[in-house]
Structures are given as C-alpha cells and as structure tokens.
Amino acid sequence: MASIGSPPSFIVGATRENSVLSHTRSRPKFHCYSSKERSFLGCGGSKCGLLKVENGDKSKRVLAIGKSGNDGGDDEAEDRIQATINKSKKVLALQKELLQQIAERKELVSSIRKSITQSEDELIFFDGTDKSTQDPVISGVDIDEQSASGIASSRYSPSAEVNIPVGVEEEKVLERKLPTEQVPPNKNAQEMSKAIDSFETYRSEKVPFYQFKPSESYSVKEEMAEEVGNVSFGDSKSEGNGIAVEENIGSPPLAGVNVMNIILVAAECTPWSKTGGLGDVAGALPKALARRGHRVMVVAPYYGNYAEPEHTGIRRRYTVDGQNMEVNYFQAYIDGVDFVFIDSPVFRNIEHNIYGGKREDILKRMVLFCKAAVEVPWHVPCGGVCYGDGNLVFIANDWHTALLPVYLKAYYRDNGLMSFTRSVLVIHNIAHQGRGPVDDFKYVDLPGHYLDHFKLYDPLGGDHFNIFAAGLKTADRILTVSNAYAWEIKTQEGGWGLDGIINDNHWKLSGIVNGIDTTEWSPQVDVHLKSDGYTNYSLETLHTGKARCKAALQEELGLPIREDVPLIGFIGRLDHQKGVDLIAAAMPWMVDQDIQLVMLGTGRPDLEDMLKHFEGQYRDKVRGWVGFSVKVAHRITAGADILLMPSRFEPCGLNQLYAMNYGTVPVVHAVGGLRDTVHPFDPYNESGLGWTFGRAEADQLIHAMGNCLLTYREYKESWKGIQKRGMMQDLSWDSAAQNYEEVLVAAKYQW
Numbered sequence: 001m002a003s004i005g006s007p008p009s010f011i012v013g014a015t016r017e018n019s020v021l022s023h024t025r026s027r028p029k030f031h032c033y034s035s036k037e038r039s040f041l042g043c044g045g046s047k048c049g050l051l052k053v054e055n056g057d058k059s060k061r062v063l064a065i066g067k068s069g070n071d072g073g074d075d076e077a078e079d080r081i082q083a084t085i086n087k088s089k090k091v092l093a094l095q096k097e098l099l100q101q102i103a104e105r106k107e108l109v110s111s112i113r114k115s116i117t118q119s120e121d122e123l124i125f126f127d128g129t130d131k132s133t134q135d136p137v138i139s140g141v142d143i144d145e146q147s148a149s150g151i152a153s154s155r156y157s158p159s160a161e162v163n164i165p166v167g168v169e170e171e172k173v174l175e176r177k178l179p180t181e182q183v184p185p186n187k188n189a190q191e192m193s194k195a196i197d198s199f200e201t202y203r204s205e206k207v208p209f210y211q212f213k214p215s216e217s218y219s220v221k222e223e224m225a226e227e228v229g230n231v232s233f234g235d236s237k238s239e240g241n242g243i244a245v246e247e248n249i250g251s252p253p254l255a256g257v258n259v260m261n262i263i264l265v266a267a268e269c270t271p272w273s274k275t276g277g278l279g280d281v282a283g284a285l286p287k288a289l290a291r292r293g294h295r296v297m298v299v300a301p302y303y304g305n306y307a308e309p310e311h312t313g314i315r316r317r318y319t320v321d322g323q324n325m326e327v328n329y330f331q332a333y334i335d336g337v338d339f340v341f342i343d344s345p346v347f348r349n350i351e352h353n354i355y356g357g358k359r360e361d362i363l364k365r366m367v368l369f370c371k372a373a374v375e376v377p378w379h380v381p382c383g384g385v386c387y388g389d390g391n392l393v394f395i396a397n398d399w400h401t402a403l404l405p406v407y408l409k410a411y412y413r414d415n416g417l418m419s420f421t422r423s424v425l426v427i428h429n430i431a432h433q434g435r436g437p438v439d440d441f442k443y444v445d446l447p448g449h450y451l452d453h454f455k456l457y458d459p460l461g462g463d464h465f466n467i468f469a470a471g472l473k474t475a476d477r478i479l480t481v482s483n484a485y486a487w488e489i490k491t492q493e494g495g496w497g498l499d500g501i502i503n504d505n506h507w508k509l510s511g512i513v514n515g516i517d518t519t520e521w522s523p524q525v526d527v528h529l530k531s532d533g534y535t536n537y538s539l540e541t542l543h544t545g546k547a548r549c550k551a552a553l554q555e556e557l558g559l560p561i562r563e564d565v566p567l568i569g570f571i572g573r574l575d576h577q578k579g580v581d582l583i584a585a586a587m588p589w590m591v592d593q594d595i596q597l598v599m600l601g602t603g604r605p606d607l608e609d610m611l612k613h614f615e616g617q618y619r620d621k622v623r624g625w626v627g628f629s630v631k632v633a634h635r636i637t638a639g640a641d642i643l644l645m646p647s648r649f650e651p652c653g654l655n656q657l658y659a660m661n662y663g664t665v666p667v668v669h670a671v672g673g674l675r676d677t678v679h680p681f682d683p684y685n686e687s688g689l690g691w692t693f694g695r696a697e698a699d700q701l702i703h704a705m706g707n708c709l710l711t712y713r714e715y716k717e718s719w720k721g722i723q724k725r726g727m728m729q730d731l732s733w734d735s736a737a738q739n740y741e742e743v744l745v746a747a748k749y750q751w
C-alpha cells in the first residue's frame with residue numbers, strides 16, 4: 001500500500017528503547033499496516049489511521065492515529081485515541097508484570113546459586129581438614145606429600161592419609177547452623193573465592209549450570225505476544241518479531257530446591273567400560289540427573305588409557321589386606337557430569353574381564369575401589385572445587401560397590417563424620433552377591449561387630465559372607481530397576497537368599513524402570529548405522545530405513561537377502577538368566593519356519609559352543625556371533641524385525657527398550673522389567689507393544705513366537721501399529737531421573 005504523504009498529527013508508539021508513549025526521534029518513513037496487522041491491533045477498515053513507522057533500517061512500530069483519510073469525524077477519532085490509550089495502558093501493565101517476573105526469577109536463580117556456593121564453601125571450610133596446608137582444591141599439591149594420620153578413634157582407617165579428628169564434625173554441625181555473618185573468617189577465604197570463581201567459569205564454559213527450559217521461559221512471552229502484538233520489552237537483545245527473549249535468564253533447575261551433589265559409583269561405565277546393562281546405566285543416568293540441575297559425578301575404575309580424563313594430580317594410599325596400595329585420580333567433565341576414574345595397577349587392562357579372577361582378588365579390588373570412592377568428595381577437585389560431604393548422596397550399584405554404604409557408615413557416620421551424606425544402593429541383579437566363606441571378612445577391614453551385617457545363612461552352604469547383604473542393611477535407601485523386580489526380590493524364588501533382608505528393609509525399597517540413552521540408542525542418530533549399507537531412520541522413514549538396515553545386516557552376516565523373511569535377533573550374556581537354553585529347546589521348531597535368526601553373546605563356554613553349533617547346522621538360517629560387539633548389537637537392533645528375550649529373570653532389561661525405540665518388536669518372558677515394559681499386543685483393540693509368555697518354557701516361547709510370526713506375515717497394518725507405538729514412547733532417562741531424585745531426597749532427609 002502506498003505511504004501516506006502527510007505526517008500524522010499525533011503519534012502514540014512503543015519503541016524498544018523508550019517508553020510506550022513516545023515521539024519518534026528522527027524523521028520517520030511511514031507505512032500503513034497491512035489488513036492482517038490491523039485486525040490484530042483491533043481496527044477494521046483500510047482507511048484507519050494506524051501507521052507503521054520505519055526509522056532507518058530498524059523497523060519501529062508505532063500506533064499512529066492520524067486524520068488522513070478519516071471520514072468518521074472527531075468523535076470516531078477520539079474513540080480510537082481512547083482505545084489506543086487503553087491498549088497502551090494494558091501493555092504497560094503487562095510489561096511491568098513481566099519485568100517483575102524477570103526480577104523474581106533472577107533473584108531465585110541467584111539465591112540458589114548463592115546457597116550452592118555457600119554450601120560448597122561450608123563443606124570445604126568445615127570438613128575438618130586444615131585447607132591451608134592440605135586441600136588439593138586450593139594448593140593442587142599431591143596429598144602424598146602431606147602429613148596425615150588415621151581416624152583418631154579407629155584402627156579401621158580407610159586411607160592412610162585421612163586426617164579428620166573425631167569431634168571436628170560436631171563442630172562443623174554447630175558452625176553450619178550459624179548465620180553466614182557469624183561464621184568465623186577463614187584464612188583461606190580469598191583462595192576459596194578464587195577456587196569458586198574458577199569453578200563457575202568452568203561450569204559456564206562447558207554447560208550452563210541451570211539448564212534453559214524453553215517451554216517455561218517462553219510461556220509468559222507468548223502470552224504477552226498474543227496480548228500486545230509487536231511490542232518489545234526491557235533490555236532485550238532480540239529484534240526479530242519484537243518479542244523480547246531475555247537472554248540472561250535461565251530457568252531454575254528442574255530439581256528446584258532439591259538440587260544436591262550426587263556421586264554414582266559403579267564398576268563399569270560406558271563408553272569406557274561395559275560388560276552389560278550396568279555400564280549403560282552408569283553412563284546415562286548421571287547425565288539425566290545433571291540435566292535436572294544436580295551436581296553429578298561418576299566414579300569408576302580406570303581400566304585402560306582413556307583419552308578424555310586427565311590426571312588430577314591427586315594420589316592417595318589405602319590399605320587392603322595389609323598392603324599399602326596407591327591410587328591416582330583421573331577426571332573428565334562431559335555433558336554436565338564429572339567422570340572420575342580411580343587408577344591402580346589392580347584395575348589396569350581388565351576391562352574385558354572386570355569381574356574375573358580369583359574370588360579374593362576380585363574382593364580386594366572392590367575393597368580398594370570402595371575405600372577410594374567414598375573419599376572422592378573430599379579429595380578430588382572438579383572444576384577447582386571438591387564436592388564435599390554435605391548435601392551429598394552416593395548411588396552404589398550392585399554387590400561390587402555395596403561396600404561403599406558400609407564404609408560410609410563404619411568409617412565415618414559411626415564416628416560422627418559425613419553426617420549429611422547418604423547412600424542409595426541400586427540392585428541391577430541380585431543373583432550376584434559377592435559371596436564367600438565367613439573368613440573373607442578379614443579382607444574388608446571393618447570393626448568386628450560389622451561381621452553380623454555380612455553373615456548370612458544359606459541352606460546349601462550354611463553361614464557365609466555376603467557383601468550385598470551388608471550393603472542392603474547399611475544403605476539409606478534401596479532401589480531396583482523395575483517395579484516388578486522390586487516385588488520379585490521379596491519372594492524366595494526371586495530373592496536368591498536375600499529376600500529376608502529385603503523384606504526386613506522393604507520400607508526403604510522402590511523400583512524405577514531404567515531409561516535409555518537416546519543419543520546412543522536412537523535410529524535417527526545411531527553412529528553404527530552410517531556405513532556398510534545401513535542407514536539412520538525415524539518413525540517417518542521406518543519402512544524404507546529399517547528395510548535397508550535389514551538388508552545390510554543380512555549381507556554382513558552372509559544370510560540370504562530377503563525382505564519378506566522375519567529376522568529374529570537375540571543379544572545378551574550367554575547364561576542361565578537370559579534363557580538361551582530355551583531358544584535352544586525351541587530351535588527345531590524355529591528352523592522349521594521360514595525365518596532367520598541371529599544371536600550375539602558371550603558367556604558360558606557350553607552356550608557359546610551351542611551358538612556356533614547352531615550356525616554350523618543351519619547355515620542358511622542361523623548366525624551365532626560369539627563375542628562382545630557394541631556395533632553389532634546396534635546393527636542387530638536396527639536390522640531385526642523381532643527381538644527375542646526369554647530371560648528366566650530380568651531386573652529391567654535394556655535390549656527390549658532399545659528394540660522398541662528402533663521399531664523392532666520384542667517377544668519376551670513376562671518377568672521383572674520385561675513385564676513392566678512390554679505390554680502384550682491386543683488384536684481386538686490394536687494396542688500393545690509385543691508378545692509375552694508367562695512361564696520360562698520352550699513351548700510357551702513357541703506359542704508366543706507363533707502368534708508374532710502370524711501377525712508379521714498376515715496382519716501388516718497391526719504390525720506397523722506395534723512398531724509405531726514402540727517408537728513413539730518416551731523411553732529416555734529424563735522421567736526415570738526425576739523418580740531417582742525422589743528417592744535421593746527421601747534418603748537425604750532420613751536420620
């Protein structure tokens with residue numbers, strides 16, 4: 001529309017720099033608003049006097065009420081002016097409200113920051129050590145070179161260098177209760193503040209400490225946009241549509257006031273070490289917890305020469321079975337998480353045999369690992385600042401780290417130390433317990449009365465030594481990886497001898513289904529699908545993408561390349577738990593069908609031989625890949641149509657979750673986490689995610705497989721529906737992390 005020649009006699013406008021009611025500063029050019037803009041602003045005809053004023057190349061919007069082209073006379077003009085003034089007032093009110101919200105949010109963020117910094121501060125000042133000479137955070141000095149003595153009251157010294165006299169903790173507690181001003185000035189205050197500054201820089205350089213949550217942050221602005229149209233606010237940097245985006249304002253952490261320091265301790269952690277699902281959980285759950293705003297660390301053994309972690313300069317010595325052993329600490333900060341690795345010759349080069357060796361040697365490794373891990377929050381600075389022992393929760397995993405809750409109690413909390421630290425023990429598999437003769441107690445270096453925690457009567461072997469038992473008793477909370485498994489371990493059948501202890505401690509037990517790391521295990525981004533004929537795919541490209549992956553897998557395995565043949569996969573440890581023998585029992589029926597079967601696994605030598613044997617016997621249909629290959633596991637998950645999991649028991653199971661995320665349909669024994677996550681297909685309602693069978697028996701497996709194959713062949717639309725429902729689930733760690741947080745909070749407030 002042509003611009004109107006004469007300038008308006010009166011301008012009411014909102015500019016970014018000045019107030020809503022203003023005059024433009026320089027001579028503007030004018031445009032009429034388009035009809036869309038006019039209707040948005042609440043005026044109708046083409047002759048209304050609303051003008052858009054352009055000033056240079058920066059478009060500034062004003063509401064110009066002019067006489068030009070006005071046929072309606074003065075009254076109408078008055079009305080318009082009044083309406084515009086009213087609208088402007090509304091804009092002002094909204095703007096004020098928004099600014100107030102921004103100020104409140106800023107205040108909240110800074111108060112949380114302050115409280116965290118303060119608690120870090122307290123932890124470091126009050127942890128009982130003389131930081132001027134000892135704190136590696138400040139001095140960066142090798143602790144080995146510093147004076148040390150054991151815990152005064154106990155001969156059970158976790159490390160050779162701990163120097164925390166009993167009684168200091170009590171002082172700490174008192175001091176913590178003082179208002180900040182009354183805290184006695186510390187001679188290290190300046191250095192401390194430097195350390196905290198460097199910590200802040202470290203955080204902000206890598207990942208914003210408080211994650212931005214668009215949905216919350218935008219909602220107010222979107223509301224405003226609807227209300228007022230093209231008006232800019234405050235000191236926004238945004239020009240675009242005129243709606244300000246306050247760049248400096250992040251949302252408060254998702255965890256809100258529950259933000260805490262969390263240290264997950266595990267014997268394996270992907271991508272550095274993995275023998276099974278525990279490694280996956282240790283690699284992914286901490287990142288999800290960090291996304292919620294917690295400060296999170298993972299502690300794992302240093303099995304090899306890893307690329308990312310760097311030596312922290314910290315060394316310590318621990319006594320294990322009378323032997324003085326030195327450990328070195330390595331650290332890397334990745335995706336918001338501090339990964340700390342404990343290096344010792346006993347861990348070196350055993351990543352393929354983490355749980356291997358003589359019973360006593362495995363036990364001693366775990367003793368060393370737990371002794372060193374429980375002290376990490378004091379000794380290992382991450383971003384310049386140690387985690388400290390206040391507002392801290394450890395997450396220990398399985399029997400390998402079940403000594404950690406015991407050490408936390410026996411060495412520290414029983415002595416009035418680490419009073420604000422809690423531990424949660426996660427059961428990934430209760431069948432492995434760290435059993436041995438009662439005499440093994442001598443290796444764990446604990447006061448005599450602790451023996452009772454370890455001693456368990458077994459109908460087969462009588463009294464024995466059981467590490468898991470002691471961990472379950474001493475942890476503040478017990479978690480397991482699905483609800484069904486939480487129930488099963490209370491039974492004689494599922495508790496593997498620990499059901500009595502679990503029942504005694506049922507009040508502290510809960511179940512949370514694992515999530516999956518969607519940056520690793522999604523067909524859209526999977527790095528193992530980028531070559532050799534494989535391809536990434538999504539829900540939209542499922543049909544073509546999965547077909548390509550299937551063909552690539554058939555080619556890689558040397559199977560006939562056929563799109564119509566159902567390709568069945570199995571991935572897992574070859575042992576009693578995973579029900580491989582059920583597949584063996586069903587094999588004659590299977591090979592009678594027009595199917596292809598690929599099995600990937602390592603484990604019991606007899607079952608490995610069995611895999612090879614089947615491959616040799618049915619070369620046109622069966623492949624038995626004996627070995628541990630993450631790449632092949634991903635490719636089977638993508639290329640197979642069906643994933644078979646006949647596990648006798650399965651605490652959670654990750655492969656069925658991965659499978660569903662890739663549009664691969666699971667057929668599972670309805671037990672533990674498999675029962676929680678694979679809802680059976682219901683053809684009448686077209687609902688469900690796969691097939692389940694009730695008992696771990698070959699004929700039940702055959703029955704379920706039969707129905708599955710029938711649907712695959714005859715009911716293509718139902719099949720696609722199952723695939724889609726599987727892929728559309730939110731299987732990420734985010735909601736599981738929220739549930740973990742609730743358990744951690746419960747532990748924190750338990751006395």
Ligand SMILES: Nc1ncnc2c1ncn2[C@@H]1O[C@H](COP(=O)(O)OP(=O)(O)O[C@H]2O[C@H](CO)[C@@H](O)[C@H](O)[C@H]2O)[C@@H](O)[C@H]1O
Nearest residue numbers: 276277278428572601627628629630633650651652653654
């Ligand atoms: N040969 C091979 N090559 C490559 N990759 C292989 C492999 N064999 C197994 N894997 C991988 O290892 C992981 C195994 O996951 P599972 O959940 O089956 O674990 P697992 O029984 O070890 O763990 C326990 O802990 C987890 C985590 O809590 C629980 O889900 C589970 O029920 C419980 O038994 C998967 O990522 C799988 O792909």
